[in-house]
Amino acid sequence: MIKIYRTDNRSIHEEDKIQEGVWIQMIHPTREEAMQVAEELDIDIDDIMAALDEEESSRIELEPGYTLILVDIPTVEVRHDKRAYTTIPLGIILLQNMIITVCTEDTPILHRFVKGRVKEFSTKKKMRFVYQILFRAASLYQAYLRVLDKRRIEIEERIEGDTEDVDLMALHELESTLVYFATSLRANGVVLDRLTRYKRLEQYPEDQELLDDVIIENKQAIEMTSIYRDIINSTRELLSSVIDSRLNNVMKYLTSITIVMAIPTVISGLYGMNVNAGGMPFASTLHGFGIICIITLLICILALWLLRKKKML
Structure with missing residues (x-):
């Protein structure tokens, strides 16, 4: 133009x-x-x-x-x-x-x-x-x-x-x-x-x-x-x-959750082994399953507290 x-x-x-x-x-x-x-x-x-x-x-x-x-x-x-x-x-x-x-x-x-x-x-x-x-x-x-x-x-x-x-x-x-x-x-x-x-x-x-x-x-x-x-x-x-x-924080959070979730996995794995029940704590107790679950929960709470104290969570 x-x-x-x-x-x-x-x-x-x-x-x-x-x-x-x-x-x-x-x-x-x-x-x-x-x-x-x-x-x-x-x-x-x-x-x-x-x-x-x-x-x-x-x-x-x-x-x-x-x-x-x-x-x-x-x-x-x-x-x-x-x-x-x-x-x-x-x-x-x-x-x-x-x-x-x-x-x-x-x-x-x-x-x-x-x-x-x-x-x-x-x-x-x-x-x-x-x-x-x-x-x-x-x-x-x-x-x-x-x-x-x-x-x-x-x-x-x-x-x-x-x-x-x-x-x-x-x-x-x-x-x-x-x-x-x-x-x-x-x-x-x-x-x-x-x-x-x-x-x-x-x-x-x-x-x-x-x-x-x-x-x-x-x-x-x-x-x-x-x-x-x-x-x-x-x-x-x-x-x-x-x-x-932020990515590091997410990875740190997921790692902490993985650690906590590994505790009940390990305990349940041990109790799932085919060994004599007499050697397993609370195996013959009437409320043994509930006691083990409570102990596992307390251990998880303790792990969460330690991780939070170390600023890992």
């Missing part, structure tokens, strides 16, 4: 054709749509299609007549029937008099620009637009990181209650997401560092301040990712220890 936008008098509207000062938004374009734009604007089609490859890494490429900026942005996906987060590439192509964005999804980062919710947004000020996109991406990373931390807190609060193995899997998924975020944020940081050195990209004086803000936000997101990874790792270790401890 291809849409063309242009800002005039601080308001954005959609255009029917490509012209100077427009923003061309390409959302999961087909090969034919990419070829059409590439031929009309003299762009390598591989540079347009690069953002559609999930394995593409963040980078900047200076080509004759245009500049390709490829960064990773956060997005929502459904994993194991649950809401999860991952990263996808976003391609930004800067031409002399227009800008092109290419992405596999209608990301909320660009959706705010379409709705005119970003202050001082202009399709004619290309570098400011790029920095605003990167600033929104870093802010969205931080927002999703806070959501991930809330999920960790929810799992941590259940540790004292009904903790299950599924919580360990949930923590593992959170940790995997943070790995994706950390990798993408570091790669984006390299792109931002290179943007500070390129003189070819025309900038307004206030754009440099915005770039500094983007770099700070990106570094803060990287720091948050590192902190949350450490916390989640500690939570996972705590959860594993709690589960192991």
